[in-house]
Amino acid sequence: MSTVEFNNRVAIVTGAGGGLGRSHALALAARGVKVVVNDLGGSVDGTGGSETMAEKVVAEIIAAGGEAIANGANVTNEAEVQAMVDETIAKWGKIDILVNNAGILRDKSFSKMEMKDWDLVVAVHLKGSAVCTKAVWNHMKANGYGRIVMTTSSSGMYGNFGQTNYGAAKAGLSGFMRTLCLEGAKYDIRVNVLSPTARSRMTENLMPEEILEKLTVESVSAGLVYLVCDDAPNRMIMCAGAGGYSETKVFETQGINLSEGAQTAENVAKFIDKIRDTTGQEEFTNGGQQGAKFLTRIQKGEFTA
Incomplete structure (x- = not known):
């Protein structure tokens, strides 16, 4: 039987200054996990930046009796991410969990999209997850333990109009996970993907209020907490939203062979x-x-x- 336990764990949660990331950080901290609350503090489209959002979440965690530090590293900047990792290890001695949650939106139909909007969205979601994962990977291998979660989307699995950049990045994260979980298996590094449907800055203007009220970030974080616990699965794409939980899988038909x-x-x-x-x-x-x-x-x- 699966259990949801954390044995003196340390986590980095990116994009944790608000919305889903904040909820993830609070949920992990409530279970005794020491949390690095990473957030550049920018707007939904990736502009601007301030550590204030992350610092507010840290204050919430500390007020509730938990341990946390704020970090404003840009997930696409290798030097800043490495400094965040070094700071975490210096403070708490290790990193057990990485939640790649940071992301932005620049929605437009493909015919109207400029390539700079493609590049930035793919950079934050896909490259940012790779940069953060690379920074902790060898550390987790050396420790013989790691739990990593990528954040995908229904756009990446099924498509959504106006989100070619976002969908491509999110689909890439699923492929990234499938290879990482093979490479990390013998080191007990388990890699999974979370596909959330939740009220956030990204969805605020896309759905009516009566629907948004049901899409709580807390319900999604319940799935996230399981995906990074000591008894986590490996190679799972968990879909979570409004209290619903399911798994996305890729199947291949038997097909044919032609001479x-x-x-x-x-x-x-x-x-x-x-x-x-x-x-x-x-x-x-x-x-x-x-x-x-x-x-x-x-x-x-x-x-x-």
Whole structure:
């Protein structure tokens, strides 16, 4: 049976000055986790910056009897992130948990989007998560323990109009997680993804008030706390919102194999229904399994045409 416990853990939560990040930081601190509240303090579109937001969250945690420090590192800046990691280790001796939550929005349809808006959104979400993860990775390997969560979105898994930049970055984080969890498994570094639906600065103007009232950040943080606990899963995409929790998985259909003489676009079209048939579909846990499926059929001489 899974338990939700934390054994003297230290966490960094990025983008923790408000919204989901603040909720994550408070929820972890309430369970005795020492928390670095990281926030650049910028607006939703990534402009501006101040540590004030992070400092307010730290004050809340300390007032409630917890331990926390504020940090204003820009997650895309390797030197600033490394300084944050060094400061944390100097203060508390280790880092056990990293929650990659920092993000911005610059929504526009692709035809109207300037590439600078693409670059910045991808940089904060995708590169920022990579920079922070890289800064703690070898430390976690040396300690033989780590819990890392990326923050994805339904936009990254299913698409949303006007969010090509955001969706691409969020989809990238899922792929990032799937490889990291393979590389970190023998060091007990477990890597998961959280896909939240919650009221935040990013969603404030997108939904009616009666819906927003149900999308509490606290309900999402319940899922986050589980994903970084001592008994956390590995390689999970947890969706959380309004008290609902589910898992997103990628499956591959059985598909077909065409013999050398039959490998034409016309035969792909002819058998497209069979290619897309979900009967017997599988969830793969590494990229080699896809090629192995097709090659095994070739060796057995199993061809559709």
